Amino acid sequence: MSFLKELWMFLKARKKFWLLPLIVIFVMIGGLMILTKGSAVAPFIYTLF
Numbered sequence: 001m002s003f004l005k006e007l008w009m010f011l012k013a014r015k016k017f018w019l020l021p022l023i024v025i026f027v028m029i030g031g032l033m034i035l036t037k038g039s040a041v042a043p044f045i046y047t048l049f
Contacts, residue, residue, distance in 0.1 A: 007023075032045065033045070
């Protein structure tokens with residue numbers, strides 16, 4: 001949890017709020033890949049990328 005707090009403080013101090021949507025998208029794509037790793041839907045998800 002301290003990582004998220006430090007990341008937020010960095011974004012706030014450096015005025016780098018444009019990085020927040022990019023980080024969220026990367027986390028969502030990573031979560032999607034992890035969740036579909038062992039399922040039958042995985043080949044169809046990977047073709048999107």
